Amino acid sequence: MRASHGRAESAVKVIATAGLIVAGVGVAAGVGISALMAVMARRIVTPSTKSDEDVRVYAVDLAAGTIALQSTPDSVLRGDYSFWFSASSGHAHVGEILRQTSDRVTRRILRVDYGDLAAAVRGRLAGYSFLGPWDLGVEFEDVSVPTGAGEAPAWLVVPPEPDGRWVIQVHGRGVQRQETLRAVPVFRSLGYTSLLVSYRNDGEAPGSADGRYSLGDTEWLDIEAAIAFAAGRGATEIVLMGWSMGGAIVLQAATRSMLRHLVVGIVLDSPVIDWADVARFQGGTLGLPAVVASGALEVLGRRWGGLVTGQAGPIDFARLDFVTRAAELDLPVLLMHSDDDGYVPATGSRALAERRPDIVTFLPFAVARHTKLWNYDREGWNQAITNWLGEISPTGRTSHPDRPAGAAEG
Structure with missing residues (x-):
């Protein structure tokens, strides 16, 4: 009773x-x-515990190295993608499109990492094509970032000749740091040390007391901790890069952290600009x-x-609304978004770019879906980052008219 x-x-x-x-x-x-x-x-x-398998598998020919999938806006995109199947117990990589009809698309199987792909009936495509730094063939270190909630795991990738320039990579909602591995090669080739972080409630880092996302309003504290970690390892200039909700988190860190004077620029891929x-x-x-x-x-x-x-x-x-708060930004921003995103509309990104053309470099895509811009046009995506990094000044910062450079907000 x-x-x-x-x-x-x-x-x-x-x-x-x-x-x-x-x-x-x-x-x-x-x-x-x-x-x-x-x-x-x-x-x-509420953090997701599982992802929907929204693509039907029609046929798998392991001998021929092909897989026939249901045609969806994601399955017909050019490029290489992760393919999760059997309730995420299996993982493969799929590549070029070989044949396409109105209802199905046949793609090349690049490799099967684990699981019985031949038995798969449904699956889901993801943009991140690497499971860990080992897939990139680079040396890396497993590290822990001390946060207010506990030790948050991260990957550290150091270039052959480190010079104090770092990039901190922040993944989006419902995924983990594997999402950001795609950016390591281009940053590493330009001499940047890469720190790929986890944050509260993402399934890897310690959870918050309530076990709920705050959409960037508190997660930024874990990125501030990552900035402190980088500074302790010799970082003198830091670029923050955020994907999807990671973009919202990065924007909060760049405007609220007491260590924001170390941040020289922001890169955003399919970001949340306005919730x-x-x-x-x-x-x-x-x-x-x-x-x-x-x-x-x-x-x-x-x-x-x-x-x-x-x-x-x-x-x-x-x-969290950086369309309204656009005037408060004082860092150079590289902003990349696709009009057919399908999850986070590009309207916020376009509005921010229109309001701050003085600091925002906007690279629009017409067809690339959500956080799959690198997969769709790897060369163009890498070149955009290369060009932008070459253009930002050593300090990267312009003084805000209402706030001294380096002053912290809230």
Whole structure:
């Protein structure tokens, strides 16, 4: 009876909170809309435990080295990709497109790392093509970055002649540091030491007390810890690079860290520039009314929202909006995004580029999907980074009119 009473009490709290959601966003919606707001809010900040296998496997010919997949916007992209199958218990690399029809595409199998690919019926394609630095054939070191939550694992790749220039690579939501391995070769060839980090709640680093993402609003502290680690190893100039949600995290670190004077530039691949923009887009792809996305952000931005989401504190979405805050940026930025991203719309990136053409170098893609820009056009992507690094000044910073150079924010 006591357990039943506890569940009933929890249900009352949820229903009461649903009513608060409706009042908070000023929408005369029913309980169904309120429930959708709560579900979407919780989904946004809850780390995923598994990824959907959204591509059907029609045929595998290991002797011929081919695999026939269902045609999707991702499966028909040119380039090399990871292919996870059998609930992520198997992994392979697929390459060039050999044949294509309206409903299926046949690609070259480059290699099978593990698992029985011949038995696969479904899978998912990912942009990162390497499982670890060992796949790159470079020397590396497994290191730990001391953070406020504990020791966060990272990979350290040092070039043949290190000179104090570092790049800290920050992966996106729902993936891990393997995502950023693609950037190691170009940075290493230019003399940069690469630090590929993990951060709270990503499945590798220690989790936060609430086990929830804060979409960059607290994760940046782990990047500040990585900056301190780099400085302790001799870094004198640091470039921050973020992918997807990692872009939001990097922007917070670059504007809030007490060590931001060491940062000389920012590289962003398919980044989140404005979470409201992303929520509206995601809600639209799910066929949800626009009020659901705005209501979900209202939940996440209010202290009482923790009753629904489990988060320890509210998220400051105004602080995460770098379209509105564009004037506050004082570092050179290389920004790359595809118009057909499919997950994080490029509208925020385009708006930032339009507002700050003085510091933002924008490389748009028409067809490359989310964080698959390197895979789609490896040469162009690498060249863009090479050119940009060659153009930024040694210090990389321009003084902000309202803040002395090197001063910390908030």
